[in-house]
Amino acid sequence: MKDFASSPISYDIVVIGGGINGVGIANDAVGRGLSVFLCEKDDLASHTSSASSKLIHGGLRYLEHKEFRLVREALAEREVLLNKAPHIIRPMRFIMPHQPHLRPAWLIRTGLFLYDHLGKREKLEGSKLINFNVDSSPLKVEITRGFEYSDCAVDDARLVVLNAMQAREKGAKIVTHTRCTSAQHENGEWLVDVENEQGAYQIKAKVLVNAAGPWVAQFIQQDLRLKSPYGIRLIQGSHIVVPKIYEGDKAFIMQNDDQRIVFAIPYLDEYTLIGTTDREYVGDPNHVEITDQEIDYLINVSNDHFKTQLSRADIRWTYSGVRPLCDDESDNPSAVTRDYTLSLSQEKPEDAPLLSVFGGKLTTYRKLAESVMLQLKAFFPEMQVSWTRAALLPGAEHFISADALAQEVVQKVQGVSAVLAIRWVHAYGTRVWQVLKDKTSTDELGQYFGHDLFAQEVDYLVDQEWAINSADILWRRSKLGLKFTPSEIQILDEYLIWLHQQRAQSAA
Numbered sequence: 343m344k345d346f347a348s349s350p351i352s353y354d355i356v357v358i359g360g361g362i363n364g365v366g367i368a369n370d371a372v373g374r375g376l377s378v379f380l381c382e383k384d385d386l387a388s389h390t391s392s393a394s395s396k397l398i399h400g401g402l403r404y405l406e407h408k409e410f411r412l413v414r415e416a417l418a419e420r421e422v423l424l425n426k427a428p429h430i431i432r433p434m435r436f437i438m439p440h441q442p443h444l445r446p447a448w449l450i451r452t453g454l455f456l457y458d459h460l461g462k463r464e465k466l467e468g469s470k471l472i473n474f475n476v477d478s479s480p481l482k483v484e485i486t487r488g489f490e491y492s493d494c495a496v497d498d499a500r501l502v503v504l505n506a507m508q509a510r511e512k513g514a515k516i517v518t519h520t521r522c523t524s525a526q527h528e529n530g531e532w533l534v535d536v537e538n539e540q541g542a543y544q545i546k547a548k549v550l551v552n553a554a555g556p557w558v559a560q561f562i563q564q565d566l567r568l569k570s571p572y573g574i575r576l577i578q579g580s581h582i583v584v585p586k587i588y589e590g591d592k593a594f595i596m597q598n599d600d601q602r603i604v605f606a607i608p609y610l611d612e613y614t615l616i617g618t619t620d621r622e623y624v625g626d627p628n629h630v631e632i633t634d635q636e637i638d639y640l641i642n643v644s645n646d647h648f649k650t651q652l653s654r655a656d657i658r659w660t661y662s663g664v665r666p667l668c669d670d671e672s673d674n675p676s677a678v679t680r681d682y683t684l685s686l687s688q689e690k691p692e693d694a695p696l697l698s699v700f701g702g703k704l705t706t707y708r709k710l711a712e713s714v715m716l717q718l719k720a721f722f723p724e725m726q727v728s729w730t731r732a733a734l735l736p737g738a739e740h741f742i743s744a745d746a747l748a749q750e751v752v753q754k755v756q757g758v759s760a761v762l763a764i765r766w767v768h769a770y771g772t773r774v775w776q777v778l779k780d781k782t783s784t785d786e787l788g789q790y791f792g793h794d795l796f797a798q799e800v801d802y803l804v805d806q807e808w809a810i811n812s813a814d815i816l817w818r819r820s821k822l823g824l825k826f827t828p829s830e831i832q833i834l835d836e837y838l839i840w841l842h843q844q845r846a847q848s849a850a
């Protein structure tokens with residue numbers, strides 16, 4: 343049912359898409375004093391932004407494709423983001439086994455020299471040459487030498503949620519499960535139609551920002567009925583998660599003979615995350631799934647390098663996403679530019695502008711948002727200066743170290759294990775106290791759903807982090823989905839239905 347009775351609220355900026363780019367732009371804009379509305383058709387980070395390799399990285403491989411601008415910006419962002427969100431981002435050392443028949447040592451050394459020096463680096467250690475001890479190395483005995491360098495690992499979906507929370511705290515209106523269905527020009531503004539389960543409504547925007555990721559071009563063509571300035575290449579990338587194939591906290595970057603690289607990354611203490619692939623994707627970006635060829639490819643690359651040999655039976659989880667890359671007409675999917683392109687268009691001078699985001703990386707979302715603001719300055723001359731570089735994301739306030747905070751949690755809340763405390767600290771940082779409120783024992787945390795999940799946390803995720811269903815909680819706000827059984831999920835879903843009814847009654 344359409345409810346257009348009341349006159350639409352007018353915002354400076356309406357953002358379409360609650361992936362990292364949409365929330366990053368919304369957050370930057372609201373912090374500069376603009377009024378902002380963001381709609382996401384599904385859950386926050388439910389598409390590309392939760393399907394990444396979960397790295398905040400310069401992208402060593404992009405040097406080969408001469409993407410120096412991107413690499414420089416991304417390298418510098420590593421430490422900026424590490425300071426902004428030390429609870430969800432951590433430094434990680436990467437080991438590259440030397441494969442002389444694929445890339446000569448001088449080439450790797452040159453690449454790593456650039457990697458060490460192109461971007462500002464204070465906390466992250468530089469690169470070095472290493473020799474492997476054949477007995478203790480997890481790599482096959484014939485791999486005797488390699489290189490080591492630094493990048494960072496991130497909880498990608500939580501990076502999105504934290505940006506959305508900060509935007510909301512600064513006054514942005516963020517709505518999930520709400521799709522923008524069309525928008526048209528009206529008296530120098532955009533009249534924007536959105537719809538959700540409750541019905542449809544309209545809002546107005548002085549500027550429309552299209553951060554629809556894989557849907558960026560489709561949104562322009564089908565929902566706005568305009569011509570897209572750029573084509574988009576949808577390049578699928580998939581990962582497999584297996585019980586850990588080596589000990590330790592370092593990642594491996596494996597070179598394959600097709601010139602691609604594949605990461606093996608320590609994941610959630612018990613697992614190794616292996617990815618990614620690059621394949622042209624045709625189809626609905628809502629439903630991307632790993633293919634048999636991708637599984638074989640990832641297993642083969644891992645088996646070529648590690649002593650522990652994998653088979654399909656070892657796979658505990660897979661996930662896939664599509665990179666929404668700006669079409670630069672490369673023949674090879676892994677060579678398509680990973681840099682972003684912004685398009686600002688205005689059909690007539692009196693029309694409100696449309697800004698569309700093509701491409702981009704998690705790592706560069708903050709810089710991308712700053713570039714968007716720079717382009718929009720002409721329309722909002724009063725806009726305040728950039729602010730996100732030094733601003734801490736929610737949970738990073740007064741955060742000193744994960745271990746110290748986890749210890750405090752264990753001491754204050756009786757019955758909390760060190761493992762649970764660390765999980766909470768890496769998810770919520772110092773906001774863990776907002777999750778726990780005044781509770782002093784696990785007996786006070788409400789219904790227990792198994793695997794260290796209590797109602798106290800579920801309620802917080804529903805009330806503060808836009809969680810609606812069990813998938814939001816188990817696969818994006820956390821990765822507890824790796825542990826939950828179907829019957830446990832059903833119990834959680836039943837509780838969520840009850841909780842939403844309670845919240846609706848108290849709001850009425």
Ligand SMILES: Cc1cc2nc3c(=O)[nH]c(=O)nc-3n(C[C@H](O)[C@H](O)[C@H](O)COP(=O)(O)OP(=O)(O)OC[C@H]3O[C@@H](n4cnc5c(N)ncnc54)[C@H](O)[C@@H]3O)c2cc1C
Pocket residue numbers: 358359360361362363364381382383384385386387388389390391392393394395396397398399520521522523553554555556557561565577578579580618619662663664665666701702703704705706
């Ligand atoms: C396999 C893979 C590995 C990667 N690894 C890394 C990495 O390690 N490090 C890194 O920095 N980057 C990485 N990336 C890149 C990074 O993940 C993406 O660039 C980034 O997540 C894109 O974010 P986005 O906001 O543009 O798109 P998305 O996250 O897809 O968000 C767009 C959102 O718009 C919503 N939407 C679309 N249409 C509408 C509409 N009409 N109304 C409302 N909402 C709408 C969608 O539902 C979606 O949630 C990787 C990407 C892939 C695929």
